[in-house]
Amino acid sequence: MATIMRVPEEIFDEEHEQVLQRVCAIDVAKDAGQVCVRTPSASGRRKSTIWVVDATSTAVLRLGEQLAEQRIEMVTLESTSDYWRIFFYLLEACGLPVQLVNARDVKHAPGRPKSDKLDAVWLAKLTERGMLRPSFVPPRPVRVLRDYTRTRIDLTRDRTRYYQRLEKLLEDALIKVSAVASSLTTVSTRDMVDALIRGHRDPEILADLARGAMRRKRPALVQALTGAFDDHHAELATILLGQIDALTPQIDRLTARIDQLIAELPATVGTGPDPGRPTGDTATPPDPTGQHTTGQHTTGQHTTGQHTTGQHTTGQHTTAEHTTAEATATRPGVLHRLADIPGVSVQAAQVIVAEIGLDMTRFPTAQHLVSWAHLSPRLIQSGSRRRGGKTSRGNPYLKGILGIAAAAAARTDTFLGERYARIVKRRGKGKALVAVSRSILVIVWHLLTDPDATYHDLGADYYPGHINIQRKIRNHIRQLEALGLHVTLTPAAA
Numbered sequence: 001m002a003t004i005m006r007v008p009e010e011i012f013d014e015e016h017e018q019v020l021q022r023v024c025a026i027d028v029a030k031d032a033g034q035v036c037v038r039t040p041s042a043s044g045r046r047k048s049t050i051w052v053v054d055a056t057s058t059a060v061l062r063l064g065e066q067l068a069e070q071r072i073e074m075v076t077l078e079s080t081s082d083y084w085r086i087f088f089y090l091l092e093a094c095g096l097p098v099q100l101v102n103a104r105d106v107k108h109a110p111g112r113p114k115s116d117k118l119d120a121v122w123l124a125k126l127t128e129r130g131m132l133r134p135s136f137v138p139p140r141p142v143r144v145l146r147d148y149t150r151t152r153i154d155l156t157r158d159r160t161r162y163y164q165r166l167e168k169l170l171e172d173a174l175i176k177v178s179a180v181a182s183s184l185t186t187v188s189t190r191d192m193v194d195a196l197i198r199g200h201r202d203p204e205i206l207a208d209l210a211r212g213a214m215r216r217k218r219p220a221l222v223q224a225l226t227g228a229f230d231d232h233h234a235e236l237a238t239i240l241l242g243q244i245d246a247l248t249p250q251i252d253r254l255t256a257r258i259d260q261l262i263a264e265l266p267a268t269v270g271t272g273p274d275p276g277r278p279t280g281d282t283a284t285p286p287d288p289t290g291q292h293t294t295g296q297h298t299t300g301q302h303t304t305g306q307h308t309t310g311q312h313t314t315g316q317h318t319t320a321e322h323t324t325a326e327a328t329a330t331r332p333g334v335l336h337r338l339a340d341i342p343g344v345s346v347q348a349a350q351v352i353v354a355e356i357g358l359d360m361t362r363f364p365t366a367q368h369l370v371s372w373a374h375l376s377p378r379l380i381q382s383g384s385r386r387r388g389g390k391t392s393r394g395n396p397y398l399k400g401i402l403g404i405a406a407a408a409a410a411r412t413d414t415f416l417g418e419r420y421a422r423i424v425k426r427r428g429k430g431k432a433l434v435a436v437s438r439s440i441l442v443i444v445w446h447l448l449t450d451p452d453a454t455y456h457d458l459g460a461d462y463y464p465g466h467i468n469i470q471r472k473i474r475n476h477i478r479q480l481e482a483l484g485l486h487v488t489l490t491p492a493a494a
Helices: 057-069 085-093 116-128 140-172 187-198 203-207 212-224 231-264 317-330 334-339 346-356 366-372 396-409 415-427 429-449 469-482
Strands: 023-028 032-040 046-054 074-078 098-101 379-382 385-388
Touching: 023 116, 032 116, 046 057, 046 116, 057 085, 074 085, 074 116, 085 098, 140 231, 140 346, 140 396, 187 203, 187 231, 203 212, 231 346, 334 346, 334 429, 346 396, 346 429, 366 429, 396 415, 396 429, 415 429
Parallel strands: 023 074, 074 098
Antiparallel strands: 023 032, 032 046, 379 385
């Protein structure tokens, strides 16, 4: 039997997988951090220096000076709660290359004692051997924006919970207004609840407070407002409405601040690494090898010849800068370009920008970004068996807003809506939403990579126009023959 020679495959290490000589690792806690520095010794053997550093600004800045004097090539932090932030931010400000790693990737080897000191040594050994994958930490302007968008999401969820409690209270009072009105947030519903609190109980009078289209529902409103609303319901409703009224201006204030921060972000995107970040600290998302792709047909229409930033030559700065300024002035804003994607609102675009930033050089391909966001299933392969694993948790804020956008896009007569309809029939609603979320993120990557790109929808008829007719005929014939039928094809009359 002839032996088939297989061609060897060469796989090069990623940038974060390089072997380093002088490293530092910090096992962080709330009040202090266990520091381990690994450097070569005069005897040729590696040595570890371990000590404790208080989690205060003064102590961490002093640590940064010491590490800079020792020419440390990489500092590794484990993402323990929010305790890593003081070490990351201040050491990064000292000019040191810092990487944040997931606690799941640095679990201690089994069978060895567990202590903060040993954890720090183990983390340092993994760092010097290039066995850790750094997490993505955006530059400071994007981190500030992200704090505002996440706070707005949290406050909006709190307000929604108060509305849900108010609806539960009205149900207890036998007031079924939420069954007639589309939402408790409408002006008409708020007027009716305020009237109930003031002591008005006549459903006829309450129904007269309806405005606009709700006036046509007056008979149903009279029935829904007939209940047993009493003083204790009024007191509790006053408290709940007070909480809602207190949160609403705060959310509006955050929205105004978010608009301002996004306007202050650099106008050009994808032109290189952040100048305030050390060159060696580049985020490398998980390897997307083997993952399914949806193709790049959803990227939109690209224009060429307008990339001038970063291509200046001596004596041409003024002309190039003027050209870039004109292109930026006539180019649609990044939020509006993202909002052209079906299902993506302006607020959703704000959250997406805050979570992934504008610099897509951190993600070499759209598949890297999708894999980092945990929107692609894991490939599990052993021998000849291949199967897909579940997507992991990922960034809850990013995945949450993409899920909302995917659900909205699924109800549209667009390419994404048709994609959802095709997948949901055979894979279910959950997987269909993840697939559409992934497609949206691929589109986002292309729009942020090329500031001149705009989204162009392929239309709901894209898939029917790309069907392989002969293959479809063969599949149908095979299925009918499997049922014991003899098939004869006759062309239809023109």
